[in-house]
Amino acid sequence: MNSHIFQNNHAMWAILFVFSIFPIFSSILDLPFWNDVLMRIMLLGIAAMGLNLILGFGGMVSFGHAAFLGIGAYCAGISQFFGLDNGWLQLAITIFICGSLGLIIGFLALRTTGIYFIMITLAFAQMIYFFFVSLEKFGGDDGLIIDRSDFIIIDLYEPLRLYYLILATLIFTSILLTMIVHSRFGVILRAIKSNESRVEAMGITTLRFKIIAYVISAIVCGIAGCLFASWQEFVSPDIMHWTRSGELMIIIILGGLTYIAGPLVGAVVFLLLEEILPELLHFFAPSIAENWMVIFGPMLVAVVIFGKGGIMGLLSNYFDRGRNV
């Protein structure tokens, strides 16, 4: 494993650096609310990075990954419901359950391709969604109110402990995914995306690689969900509504799906806009401040029509042009 694979990743390191020193500013400026926003960005960023392993690098467009986010959250919630509040154990349960479910769903769904794959992953996600809606014991539609998990040496009720736990997970995920994408496995995965039959002609069983990638991305999403439960102190089927799967895809495409840092950049931009646009509109057009999405929607359309490769694509175009001159 060469170290250069980490060097060509300025955007990722810059964002991680800002995240790690941000609490200093927020405490000086007395803006504890923004810590919360950043935790949300990091959590959805982790999930989006996990999804991007199959979406951006494997070419498998899963429209149902919020289900794994939800299952991770429910692993924490239901464990706690039965009195098991050890966070490390909850994470282990999450990894086991998301891994096995990812294996089963991946095995069935990867029989299809293209639009059919998009739809079958949506179908499984909807099944899981309605399954949790039907569980009256765990709150059904209304969900479960829970405490933050007990990570033994880390007391999540102390200030900033949860923030840095999430940040550590994000850094771990970023490094892990960078290594996976640049490993032999990742090269084959990317080759499958560009031409699956050629890879098969080389004597490689592509299905196995696709399933493994699917399982890894399911587990990463599950871990994000498990921490999401502690952050929200609440679990409900809402976390895996199909619009959330859409949101994860939007985050990835917005950031740029062929870049490791793409989903992270997308999460920062998407969720910051969600906070900032209403505030901006309060100044310029107070009557529609509540309806900030009327501006946000066309912005997404414009990103697609005028830019290719999302924000990372625009950025690298800009820098490459500078280099050529």
Added chain:
Amino acid sequence: MTFTLLLEQLFNGLQAGVTLFLIAAGLTLILGIMDFVFLAHGSQVMIGAYAASALTLATNNFYLGILLAIPVTFVSGYILELLIIRHLYRRDHMDQVLATFGLILFFNEAIRIGFGPAALFSDFPPSLTGFVFILPEAPYPVYRLLVIAIGILCAIAIHLFVSRTKVGAMVRAGASNPKMAASLGINIQLLFRFIFAAGATFAGLAGMMIGPLTSVEPGMGEPLLILSLVVIIIGGIGSVRGAFIAAILIGLVDTMGRVTLPIILRAFFDGSTADTAGPALASMSVYILMALVLVFRPTGLFPQKGN
């Protein structure tokens, strides 16, 4: 569980099915012919429902409202294609998902700004409030029966159009192999725009008809969009016939499941558990059906594309 209740639900299922077909018919062609993932098709349903409600209020006449709303939906589809969609045909599916998701956000918020966030008042005229006895002891609302009739008439019209007319032949050629169709001299651009506007009109018509039955509110189209995507996938992308069969199937499974599952579950669990689990399991059944179809027939029941 009496026979009349079952019959009534059968008709409700049929009504849901034809409504879904009206939405899915255009979408299956958009997906099949243009290979375009159009998520904002649900917004067309919403636009139709709002246009009909607003025009009914303005003209004080339900029929006139609907009659005027139909061209509105056609024009909205036409303009949308002209301004935005045609720039996106050659992009990959992910770009299309992002752009049309943006359109959903825009339409929902624009409606919210224009009409307020609350559900709009929408009702059918007194002349349609009566009941028809489909069996001596089974009264059924006239309005729902009318919806079924219009839906089936539209289905027949679409079928005849696609299978008997020259433009229909072009549509079929486009669905089977768009590049070949284009190289045979068919004006694909115009065909696309026409299909898009027609699809928007039928989706809008579905919205107009279910408006008085459900609630006319921002975001009303999205659950219907997801269900009609299920219909399209089960039927096979690009197949109008497949869409019709799948739509009726989904309508029946969803409606019957909603009624029968809580009753069946009540035999095994206590009342409140059954009442929570029943509707959720019924919603699940639609997706289980779709997953089963895809596992055994990965390109749907009536695959259209020739390889």
